[in-house]
Amino acid sequence: MRRSTKHAATRLQFTDFTGGINVAVSGEQIAQNEMQVCKNFIYKPDSRRLAGRGGLSKPITNFTDKVKDIFYDVDTNTFLVFLNNKEIYSLTTTNSIPNLVGNLTGSQNPVCCKFQDKLWIASGDKLQYYDFSTTDSISTVLNGPICDIVFERFARLAVVKTGNDRITYSGTGDGTFWTEDNSNDSSSKWIDVGYGDSGDIIAVVPLATDLIIFKSNGKIYQLCGDKDSASWVVYNISNLTDAIGKRCAVNVGNQVIFISRQGLKTVSTTMDYGNIATGDIGDKINKLITSKLYEPRIFNLRRHKTLLIRPTDDWSFFIAYNYALNAATTLKFSMPVTSIVETMDKIVIASNQSLYYWDEDYTKDSEDLIDYKIVVKDTISFDKILVKSIDSNLVSTQAGAAKLTIDKLSVDIPTNSRKKIRCNHSTEKISVDLTSNSPFEISHIVLEVADL
Numbered sequence: 001m002r003r004s005t006k007h008a009a010t011r012l013q014f015t016d017f018t019g020g021i022n023v024a025v026s027g028e029q030i031a032q033n034e035m036q037v038c039k040n041f042i043y044k045p046d047s048r049r050l051a052g053r054g055g056l057s058k059p060i061t062n063f064t065d066k067v068k069d070i071f072y073d074v075d076t077n078t079f080l081v082f083l084n085n086k087e088i089y090s091l092t093t094t095n096s097i098p099n100l101v102g103n104l105t106g107s108q109n110p111v112c113c114k115f116q117d118k119l120w121i122a123s124g125d126k127l128q129y130y131d132f133s134t135t136d137s138i139s140t141v142l143n144g145p146i147c148d149i150v151f152e153r154f155a156r157l158a159v160v161k162t163g164n165d166r167i168t169y170s171g172t173g174d175g176t177f178w179t180e181d182n183s184n185d186s187s188s189k190w191i192d193v194g195y196g197d198s199g200d201i202i203a204v205v206p207l208a209t210d211l212i213i214f215k216s217n218g219k220i221y222q223l224c225g226d227k228d229s230a231s232w233v234v235y236n237i238s239n240l241t242d243a244i245g246k247r248c249a250v251n252v253g254n255q256v257i258f259i260s261r262q263g264l265k266t267v268s269t270t271m272d273y274g275n276i277a278t279g280d281i282g283d284k285i286n287k288l289i290t291s292k293l294y295e296p297r298i299f300n301l302r303r304h305k306t307l308l309i310r311p312t313d314d315w316s317f318f319i320a321y322n323y324a325l326n327a328a329t330t331l332k333f334s335m336p337v338t339s340i341v342e343t344m345d346k347i348v349i350a351s352n353q354s355l356y357y358w359d360e361d362y363t364k365d366s367e368d369l370i371d372y373k374i375v376v377k378d379t380i381s382f383d384k385i386l387v388k389s390i391d392s393n394l395v396s397t398q399a400g401a402a403k404l405t406i407d408k409l410s411v412d413i414p415t416n417s418r419k420k421i422r423c424n425h426s427t428e429k430i431s432v433d434l435t436s437n438s439p440f441e442i443s444h445i446v447l448e449v450a451d452l
Helices: 286-290
Strands: 010-014 034-039 041-043 050-052 067-073 078-083 087-091 099-103 111-115 118-122 128-131 137-140 149-153 156-160 166-169 189-192 201-207 210-215 220-224 233-238 249-252 255-260 263-269 276-280 297-301 306-310 317-322 327-332 339-342 347-351 354-359 372-376 379-395 401-406 409-414 418-430 432-436 441-451
Touching (some): 067 339, 067 347, 067 354, 099 128, 118 149, 201 255, 249 297, 401 418, 432 441
Parallel strands (some): 034 327
Antiparallel strands (some): 067 078, 111 118, 149 156, 220 233, 249 255, 263 276, 297 306, 347 354, 379 418, 379 441, 401 409
């Protein structure tokens, strides 16, 4: 009798990849729907389907200096592009000619917000605003505070200069009015958060009707109240969080997700006593975040329900955390990425002196091939395992090839059709490794296996 027919076979199926990567344990200990490696894949919007990410277009807009950051206003379809030399350009579409509208007062990465038909800019010096409806230029609020965080609250503009304890509010309905008058409730107001606690404000993020304030000593505060400044109350809700910076905390629904030196964490609303709770959500990927941690930043792609986390000084490497699935993959671009914005129908990234589209219509990063790689859960046995057949079904809109490797067995499979392969391969551990330079989705990989 032939060897291939005298062992009872079972099926080893890989059809669900919603667990994302798990680097917290060894390959044989992860769940069946998790992966050891998932490079350059991302979950498609409003679905549980894992697909190879799209590539980058050729440059769509070029500038005279490197791009520091981008801000996109969805209401007016306006881009503000900030360069390292402090120049600010406006674009109504990404392929329009950039219009120089002014210069930053500060040298920090700008934080922007929309308030009363103006785009307000905080960059570490005097507050500025872009009035696109009248002057199409940048103005500086000369009597305003120095700030590097700006946001809107209770029909007021609010600013913070990281490194102190104070949140300052403008006069009601006027982002240029910063004069305090105790007899006038509509005048400028301020409040100190955790005064004297030895820490300084490093980030402020809205959560429901409150503000969550992160401080450099690891404390987190909650600012409650309504538009009446007399109702403002500050509570200390957490300590020793090791939160990092203003670009490392974002609001996602009823929670704030932030990066700490311990990994990815949340501050969320709860029905329990105290109404705010902190938690850990990055157990499976924290090793990738905390290893070589350096000036991290989070970009929120809301339509994709995905946070792009740049954890290290490698500006081409990102962790794509899908907060709807609590699952992550990794991305590796062929160029450093300084900023990412999501428009109504596209994603635009900045690299060096140019802007690019990031879209599934492109199969390369500009001119460079993209490396796609998936390694699923390892399978071990008391003795050797016999792989008797391989059934793969990959999905793609175009023809391409992938390489599926099991131990020393390597086979070529198409990325746009199903393929069945008979084999007689024995191994001590089954580790399925799938690589390609063409994007694809996995419908299934099924192995017929038997213990020897």
